[in-house]
Amino acid sequence: MFQELSDKFEGIFQRLKGHGKVNEKHLDETMRDIRRALLEADVNYKVAKQLIAEIRQRALGADVVHSVTPAQQIIKIVNDELTRLMGGVHAPLKTVNIPPAIIMVIGLQGAGKTTFCGKLASLLKKQGKTPFLIGADLQRPAAAEQLRIVGEQVKVESYSNLQSDPVQVCKQGFKRARENGYDTIILDTAGLLHVDDRLMGELADIKTTLKPHDILFVADAMTGQDAVNAARIFLDRIDFTGIVLTKMDGDARGGAALSIKSVTGKPIQFIGTGEKLEALEKFHPERMASRILGMGDIVSLVEKAQDIVDLKQAKVLEKKIRRAEFTFDDFYDQLQQIKKMGPLSQIVGMIPGLNTKALKDAPVDDRAFVSIEAIINSMTKEEKQRPQIINGSRRLRIAKGSGTSVQEINRLLKQFFTMQKMMKKFNKKGMRGINMQFPF
Ligand SMILES: Nc1nc2c(ncn2[C@@H]2O[C@H](COP(=O)(O)OP(=O)(O)O)[C@@H](O)[C@H]2O)c(=O)[nH]1
Ligand SMILES: [Mg+2]
Numbered sequence: 001m002f003q004e005l006s007d008k009f010e011g012i013f014q015r016l017k018g019h020g021k022v023n024e025k026h027l028d029e030t031m032r033d034i035r036r037a038l039l040e041a042d043v044n045y046k047v048a049k050q051l052i053a054e055i056r057q058r059a060l061g062a063d064v065v066h067s068v069t070p071a072q073q074i075i076k077i078v079n080d081e082l083t084r085l086m087g088g089v090h091a092p093l094k095t096v097n098i099p100p101a102i103i104m105v106i107g108l109q110g111a112g113k114t115t116f117c118g119k120l121a122s123l124l125k126k127q128g129k130t131p132f133l134i135g136a137d138l139q140r141p142a143a144a145e146q147l148r149i150v151g152e153q154v155k156v157e158s159y160s161n162l163q164s165d166p167v168q169v170c171k172q173g174f175k176r177a178r179e180n181g182y183d184t185i186i187l188d189t190a191g192l193l194h195v196d197d198r199l200m201g202e203l204a205d206i207k208t209t210l211k212p213h214d215i216l217f218v219a220d221a222m223t224g225q226d227a228v229n230a231a232r233i234f235l236d237r238i239d240f241t242g243i244v245l246t247k248m249d250g251d252a253r254g255g256a257a258l259s260i261k262s263v264t265g266k267p268i269q270f271i272g273t274g275e276k277l278e279a280l281e282k283f284h285p286e287r288m289a290s291r292i293l294g295m296g297d298i299v300s301l302v303e304k305a306q307d308i309v310d311l312k313q314a315k316v317l318e319k320k321i322r323r324a325e326f327t328f329d330d331f332y333d334q335l336q337q338i339k340k341m342g343p344l345s346q347i348v349g350m351i352p353g354l355n356t357k358a359l360k361d362a363p364v365d366d367r368a369f370v371s372i373e374a375i376i377n378s379m380t381k382e383e384k385q386r387p388q389i390i391n392g393s394r395r396l397r398i399a400k401g402s403g404t405s406v407q408e409i410n411r412l413l414k415q416f417f418t419m420q421k422m423m424k425k426f427n428k429k430g431m432r433g434i435n436m437q438f439p440f
Contacts, residue, residue, distance in 0.1 A: 001273075002254040006294045008037035013075055013293075022070035030074065031056050042224035042255025047085070047262045055081050079289050085258060086285035091242060091267035094213040099183040100132070102174075102210055106203055106238060107218035108230055109191035112246030112272055114143065116218050117188045118150030119272065119280035124184055125156060132182035134173035135160030136206060137190040147188050154277055157182070166190070167205050174210060187212065195230065200237040207238060215240040216269065219260065221252035228256055231264050246272035249279065254292065326420055328384035332376045335369060374402035375412055387416060 012033045019026050031052050038048040058077045064070045094101065103120070105113050114137070121131040133156055135147040144160035151158035157180075159173040170187060177185050189206065192199050207215065217240040219227035227245075234240065243260055245252075248271045261267055268283045376384065378401035383390050390398070395409045 001248055002041070002252070002257075002292050005037060005041040005254045006292055008040070009034075009078075009292065010294045012037065013071055016074060017071040019070075022065055022067075022074075024065060027056070027059060027065065027074075034078065038258070041253040041258070044225060044228060044255070044259035044263055047259045050262075051081055051085055075293065079293055082258070082289035082292060083286045085262055086283075086288055087261045087267040088285055090282055090284045091269050092282075093269065094241075096213050100174075100177050100185045101183065101214075102185045102187065102212040103214045103216060104187045104189065104207065104210065104212035105216050105218060105244075106189050106234060106240060107191050107244075108195075108220075109193050111191060111218045111220045111227075112244075113137075113191060113218045114146050114150060114188050115275070115277070116216075116244050116246060116270070116272060116280070117147060117186045118154050118156075118277050120270070121151065121156040121186055122154035122277050123280055124186075125154065129184050130182045131156050131184045131186055132173070132177040132180075133158035134170060134177075134185060134187045136166040136169050136173075137188055138162060138164075138166055138169065139190045139192075143188075143190070150277065166202055167209050170206050170210050195233045200234075203238050214242060216242050216244050217266070218244045218246060219256060220247050221245040221256045221271075222247045222250045224253060224255040225259070228259050228263050231260055231266075235264050235266070240266060242267050242269040244268070244270045244272065245283070249273045257288065328376050328379060328387055328416065331416065331419075332373070332384075335373065371402070371404050371408060372412060375404055375409060378402040387413060 012030060015033075016022065016026065016030055034055070035048055035052045038051065039045065043051075055074075055077055058081070059074055062073055062077065064073045064077075067073055093103065105117055105120075107113050117133055121133055124131045133147055133151045135144040135158060137143040137147070138160070141162055144162055147160065148158050159169070159176055161169050161172065164172070166189070173187075174185060187206070187210070189203060190199060215238060217231055217234055219231055221227065223230075231243065243264070243266055245257055245260070245268055248257070257268065257271075268285075271281050271283050273279045273281060375398060378398045379387075379390070383394065383398075390409075390413060395406050395413075398404075399406045399409050
């Protein structure tokens with residue numbers, strides 16, 4: 001996420017650290033570099049200008065120039081200001097006294113509304129809620145069908161009616177949801193490629209009819225300032241309450257994420273990080289700022305791991321490692337758990353200190369998993385348990401069986417033995433945190 005911007009910040013802070021003592025000229029240079037980095041990331045011009053002014057003023061106020069740790073202080077200030085710019089703290093959805101809560105989803109066509117409706121339904125379900133989907137996008141028959149399919153995938157009931165009109169569909173849907181005791185309605189609406197008067201009228205009618213508690217504007221983060229401008233135009237007509245930024249997994253540069261709150265006054269509440277229906281995160285400004293500054297996001301990583309990793313299995317594994325009994329079977333299990341957490345490239349960005357250029361070129365590649373899995377699958381039971389018996393002829397057989405080469409087998413074994421050694425060392429020191437010790 002925002003790799004280019006992160007790299008630039010890393011370079012800027014590296015240069016600053018190199019100075020030891022920082023004078024005003026260095027500070028000016030730093031501010032100029034930050035400003036350029038922000039503009040190149042497609043941050044709104046005015047937003048960037050104001051941000052720089054704030055950072056500069058705070059740096060002078062904190063007397064950074066005479067400090068013994070000037071770079072650290074400036075990093076902290078930049079971190080605080082980026083956090084503030086993105087809204088400070090996470091903005092949750094409204095809590096509603098009398099259900100059903102109604103969440104209306106609006107935005108341009110292709111922004112990711114329908115996908116988000118499915119993602120949100122899935123998330124709410126995991127939180128013990130009973131969501132219900134209404135498809136009020138009747139522009140194209142395929143749109144309502146898409147919502148139905150998305151609903152089926154996350155096992156959430158949905159309603160639409162192509163023969164009717166959007167307002168009627170909303171009324172009918174609401175009635176069904178209430179009669180059947182659903183506690184949250186998620187309402188998908190039509191989007192056009194360009195902002196259009198008729199569409200705005202339709203959305204305004206739905207809003208007046210259903211009086212949604214939350215109205216979320218969905219914006220494609222990859223479109224940068226265009227997304228910000230669309231948000232502004234929508235806001236004029238439909239006073240939405242919050243923002244969802246989608247496609248943050250693509251090569252969005254960061255401009256939308258950093259500008260949209262400041263320009264519209266509405267908080268980003270969720271981010272979409274992939275096409276799959278699990279790829280939704282609550283947006284936390286402070287965590288995003290840390291990610292952008294290459295400081296990682298250990299909190300989100302741990303949350304993600306907690307969601308996925310089987311704790312009982314982790315305990316068993318920890319014991320094995322303490323007794324130095326780690327085998328290829330365990331290695332395989334670990335691979336499966338890590339895979340469940342999502343694309344490796346995303347996970348790496350969340351690990352503090354790992355969000356560096358060097359790693360970008362390293363083979364943190366999901367394809368690497370495939371051949372490793374094939375290799376382990378081609379081992380006999382005994383080989384998995386006692387890898388030290390894997391000699392030359394066994395290596396050749398495994399290579400053939402897995403469609404890889406002896407070199408690849410050699411490499412994997414070497415990594416495995418290094419890992420074992422590392423674990424033994426950690427055991428002696430009594431260190432924990434074994435899940436992160438993968439040599440990829
Ligand atoms: N990579 C990525 N693709 C997304 C994300 N959200 C939606 N998409 C894709 O964007 C396209 C448009 O999504 P859709 O939900 O149909 O947009 P709508 O027209 O606003 O309802 C689809 O191909 C989705 O798979 C996301 O967070 N990441
Ligand atoms: Mg749609």
